Amino acid sequence: MNTTNKKKLVLVGNGMAGVRAVEHLLKLAPQAYDITIIGAEPHPNYNRIMLSSVLAGGASLREIVINDWDWYEDNGIRLLAGHRVTDIDSQSKRVFTDQGETVAYDSLILATGSDPFMLPLPGADKEGVIAFRDIKDCEMMMETSKKYKKAIVIGGGLLGLEAARGLLHLGMEVSVVHIHHYLMERQLDETAANMLQSELERQGMKFLLRKNSGTILGKKRVTGLSFTDGTEEAGDLIVMAVGIRPSVGLAREAGIEVNRGIVVNDYMETSVKDVYAVGECAEHRGIAYGLVAPLYEQGAVLAKRLAGVETSGYAGSVTSTKLKVSGVDVFSAGRYDEPPGSRAMRYQDEIDGVYKKIVLQDDKLIGAVLFGDTSDGAQLFSVIKSGESVAGREKELLLGLAPGAKAVSPTERLQAMPDDEIICGCNGVSKGAIGEAILVKGCKSVGEIKACTKASGSCGGCKPLVEGLLAIYAGDDAVVNAKEGICGCTSLDRDEIVAEIKRMALKSIKEVMNVLEWRKPEGCSKCRPSLNYYLGMLWPEEYIDEKESRITNERYHANIQKDGTYSVVPRIYGGVTSPSELKKIAEVAEKFEVPMVKFTGGQRLDLLGVKKEDLPRMWEELDMPSGHAYGKTLRTVKTCVGSTFCRFGTQDSIGMGIRLEREFERLNTPSKVKLAVSGCPRNCAESTIKDFGVVAIDGGWELHVGGNGGVHVRATDLLCVVKTEDEVVEWASAFLQYYRENAQWNERTSNWIERVGIDAVKRALESKEERKALGERIRKTLSLTTDPWKQIVKDDTLRKNFEPLTEPQTV
Ligand SMILES: Cc1cc2nc3c(=O)[nH]c(=O)nc-3n(C[C@H](O)[C@H](O)[C@H](O)COP(=O)(O)OP(=O)(O)OC[C@H]3O[C@@H](n4cnc5c(N)ncnc54)[C@H](O)[C@@H]3O)c2cc1C
Ligand SMILES: NC(=O)c1ccc[n+]([C@@H]2O[C@H](COP(=O)([O-])OP(=O)(O)OC[C@H]3O[C@@H](n4cnc5c(N)ncnc54)[C@H](O)[C@@H]3O)[C@@H](O)[C@H]2O)c1
Ligand code: SF4
Numbered sequence: 028m029n030t031t032n033k034k035k036l037v038l039v040g041n042g043m044a045g046v047r048a049v050e051h052l053l054k055l056a057p058q059a060y061d062i063t064i065i066g067a068e069p070h071p072n073y074n075r076i077m078l079s080s081v082l083a084g085g086a087s088l089r090e091i092v093i094n095d096w097d098w099y100e101d102n103g104i105r106l107l108a109g110h111r112v113t114d115i116d117s118q119s120k121r122v123f124t125d126q127g128e129t130v131a132y133d134s135l136i137l138a139t140g141s142d143p144f145m146l147p148l149p150g151a152d153k154e155g156v157i158a159f160r161d162i163k164d165c166e167m168m169m170e171t172s173k174k175y176k177k178a179i180v181i182g183g184g185l186l187g188l189e190a191a192r193g194l195l196h197l198g199m200e201v202s203v204v205h206i207h208h209y210l211m212e213r214q215l216d217e218t219a220a221n222m223l224q225s226e227l228e229r230q231g232m233k234f235l236l237r238k239n240s241g242t243i244l245g246k247k248r249v250t251g252l253s254f255t256d257g258t259e260e261a262g263d264l265i266v267m268a269v270g271i272r273p274s275v276g277l278a279r280e281a282g283i284e285v286n287r288g289i290v291v292n293d294y295m296e297t298s299v300k301d302v303y304a305v306g307e308c309a310e311h312r313g314i315a316y317g318l319v320a321p322l323y324e325q326g327a328v329l330a331k332r333l334a335g336v337e338t339s340g341y342a343g344s345v346t347s348t349k350l351k352v353s354g355v356d357v358f359s360a361g362r363y364d365e366p367p368g369s370r371a372m373r374y375q376d377e378i379d380g381v382y383k384k385i386v387l388q389d390d391k392l393i394g395a396v397l398f399g400d401t402s403d404g405a406q407l408f409s410v411i412k413s414g415e416s417v418a419g420r421e422k423e424l425l426l427g428l429a430p431g432a433k434a435v436s437p438t439e440r441l442q443a444m445p446d447d448e449i450i451c452g453c454n455g456v457s458k459g460a461i462g463e464a465i466l467v468k469g470c471k472s473v474g475e476i477k478a479c480t481k482a483s484g485s486c487g488g489c490k491p492l493v494e495g496l497l498a499i500y501a502g503d504d505a506v507v508n509a510k511e512g513i514c515g516c517t518s519l520d521r522d523e524i525v526a527e528i529k530r531m532a533l534k535s536i537k538e539v540m541n542v543l544e545w546r547k548p549e550g551c552s553k554c555r556p557s558l559n560y561y562l563g564m565l566w567p568e569e570y571i572d573e574k575e576s577r578i579t580n581e582r583y584h585a586n587i588q589k590d591g592t593y594s595v596v597p598r599i600y601g602g603v604t605s606p607s608e609l610k611k612i613a614e615v616a617e618k619f620e621v622p623m624v625k626f627t628g629g630q631r632l633d634l635l636g637v638k639k640e641d642l643p644r645m646w647e648e649l650d651m652p653s654g655h656a657y658g659k660t661l662r663t664v665k666t667c668v669g670s671t672f673c674r675f676g677t678q679d680s681i682g683m684g685i686r687l688e689r690e691f692e693r694l695n696t697p698s699k700v701k702l703a704v705s706g707c708p709r710n711c712a713e714s715t716i717k718d719f720g721v722v723a724i725d726g727g728w729e730l731h732v733g734g735n736g737g738v739h740v741r742a743t744d745l746l747c748v749v750k751t752e753d754e755v756v757e758w759a760s761a762f763l764q765y766y767r768e769n770a771q772w773n774e775r776t777s778n779w780i781e782r783v784g785i786d787a788v789k790r791a792l793e794s795k796e797e798r799k800a801l802g803e804r805i806r807k808t809l810s811l812t813t814d815p816w817k818q819i820v821k822d823d824t825l826r827k828n829f830e831p832l833t834e835p836q837t838v
């Protein structure tokens with residue numbers, strides 16, 4: 028039973044369209060619903076569009092998250108990530124997931140997106156045959172490129188070409204197999220497609236046109252592809268990008284009317300009461316869209332409907348596309364294909380590689396294709412959407428020139444645009460809204476405009492226009508000098524903020540935001556934890572840590588897992604335990620029916636799958652220090668057996684490791700910190716991929732810093748060589764405190780050292796005096812730390828945080 032009187036809203040599909048509708052709803056009626064989002068992918072909501080950029084090296088997976096885990100928590104949304112809804116019972120109004128959850132709803136939104144179409148070729152189940160739809164596919168391509176050389180992409184549409192560009196970037200040879208006689212026939216005419224093909228060939232892509240795929244070759248893993256004309260192409264990876272199908276199985280099984288997509292009316296209502304559909308899975312007036320701009324329009328209408336706000340409904344969209352391949356400018360909008368009764372006008376400059384075509388019908392512009400120079404795209408698209416008469420203006424539209432007029436610069440064109448013209452198609456942001464963000468809300472950079480309006484936050488195609496508007500409204504200098512603040516709430520960077528906090532002795536997050544004129548008085552999930560860290564680092568004795576400003580894992584002192592459970596990792600110093608300690612851990616694991624006990628990469632025991640409400644009792648019974656496996660703090664000190672048992676060992680690596688772990692446990696750091704100690708240069712504890720790595724040598728220790736074994740592997744830089752264990756501690760103290768005082772919040776030592784350079788760090792630590800001062804400061808901070816779980820188990824108020832807030836919405 029639901030303890031509040033709010034209606035229960037369940038969203039199936041944690042993707043772009045559904046979550047955008049929820050974002051709108053939270054703005055219109057924040058208190059109207061208890062919201063549960065169920066998503067099959069084990070990730071928070073991310074920008075699928077940007078997967079192409081991730082593959083092409085333009086963004087990291089972390090950067091494409093739209094709403095992080097904290098967003099759900101901050102908005103009181105229950106998220107079931109990694110749950111696939113398998114059934115809907117629209118009579119009893121419940122949905123069921125493959126993880127055994129049953130969730131009741133009053134209103135249900137289906138936003139299940141699409142499934143990539145996989146050609147049913149013989150051998151399509153072989154290893155190395157994938158689609159390109161989600162993070163998993165993207166990671167698979169990145170992994171494959173490390174081991175294999177040759178990729179085949181089937182499908183020369185938008186997705187196939189973006190995948191092929193990414194694979195080229197990853198160092199693979201790429202052949203694109205296309206069924207049609209020219210590329211992107213769903214967006215381009217033959218002339219533009221041929222120009223595109225030449226450019227992509229120049230970049231290294233190979234094309235096999237008019238090819239019908241036959242059989243996927245290979246034993247367990249793919250080795251190539253044969254075609255129906257008897258030819259073959261070798262390949263170690265096959266990416267199928269031959270279109271998508273709306274994901275409608277769930278709706279069909281539930282008796283909801285389904286055609287190609289889930290059939291909806293102008294209010295996104297399906298044939299079943301209180302069930303809505305939005306996004307690629309929905310079919311509106313016979314069309315299932317496959318681009319975000321129309322899906323976001325649908326989301327805005329649905330949110331109004333759910334909030335009880337009047338809306339004239341969704342009337343369908345004209346779409347435009349832009350290929351996201353660097354070095355190639357291609358734009359297509361509306362009826363590029365010259366339907367009967369239309370006429371086309373073309374301009375081609377073969378020297379500069381520019382091609383433009385506009386399609387007209389009854390004096391109206393109905394379509395456009397641009398290659399080589401797409402700067403007129405936004406304007407043409409807006410004329411298409413307006414449906415206005417363009418009689419007499421055709422040449423101007425094609426060439427950007429009024430008859431007899433001088434050439435119009437992009438700035439002049441932007442200036443002349445009406446305020447209601449859409450600049451960012453992906454997010455539906457008009458010129459007027461961007462102007463307001465700059466002039467009224469004081470945005471000073473593209474990043475701030477993005478934070479304020481979302482413009483440029485998806486495909487990024489509109490970024491030049493946003494920059495152009497910034498220059499017009501705030502002056503050219505604004506673009507040149509525009510520096511990005513730590514987030515969209517401020518234009519100040521980390522160093523400026525820390526300097527101001529020191530100079531004005533600011534002592535709370537609220538005070539910092541007030542005095543430094545934060546744009547959003549409550550801040551955001553990026554600046555609040557940063558300020559909390561900087562204040563704690565600067566004023567260890569006075570500043571009271573603001574728990575609400577910590578990221579979710581640090582608030583609960585446990586790692587949240589993809590199914591919403593938590594993990595318990597007790598501290599085991601240096602990775603050395605005892606039979607009695609192991610027995611105790613085993614007993615607690617058994618008593619609380621912990622589904623999995625696992626050794627971590629840092630030599631600790633991880634009890635996984637723990638319910639939030641069991642955490643305090645488990646820690647009470649364990650009676651061990653927290654392993655801090657969840658925080659931006661010292662995680663583990665990994666050790667090898669060293670001279671205690673190993674015949675190669677020159678020093679006591681276990682003793683050194685335990686000493687370091689006891690010295691620095693509980694330390695707050697800008698990002699997580701991992702240490703390791705190896706007993707000889709064979710380096711069995713992998714010290715040279717740790718933040719601070721110690722390697723024993725004859726008569727001393729090498730100290731290495733800035734290593735990382737994660738996504739971007741980085742080997743350490745040698746900081747210095749010392750003789751004694753005390754010196755190891757002295758240098759570790761100085762290094763860690765210097766990192767605490769100088770790095771940005773959330774910056775690993777590897778990124779920080781890459782940014783500032785190892786020489787700068789060496790110089791800063793070379794004076795004994797300075798090391799001493801840094802050591803004193805770190806010891807002061809360490810003396811004030813306490814074990815979070817020891818506190819929680821003793822304090823009833825703190826324990827209450829772990830009780831379920833409302834009764835679960837399961838029945
Ligand atoms: C690589 C790539 C690049 C793209 N580039 C562009 C671009 O530049 N411009 C553009 O406009 N569009 C682009 N698109 C298309 C755009 O990403 C989609 O149109 C958009 O993501 C669709 O949003 P959606 O919410 O309908 O579906 P999705 O974002 O696919 O979300 C649906 C979610 O529902 C989940 N789901 C499905 N069934 C269930 C179930 N039964 N239970 C629980 N969860 C379920 C899925 O796992 C998925 O996470 C691109 C797509 C890809 C793959
Ligand atoms: N920049 C962007 O806007 C962008 C980028 C990527 C994806 N997307 C969207 O994602 C969705 C999927 O993209 P897509 O490119 O897969 O779909 P698509 O339908 O646009 O293109 C598929 C292409 O595959 C070709 N094809 C079909 N069967 C084939 C076969 N047997 N052999 C070889 N080629 C074959 C088709 O001729 C077509 O050109 C679309 O909705 C697209 O709009 C958009
Ligand atoms: S690093 Fe050297 S001392 Fe340590 S286990 Fe390996 S070989 Fe033995």
Ligand code: FES
Nearest residue numbers: 451453485486487
């Ligand atoms: S047009 Fe895609 S982000 Fe603006």
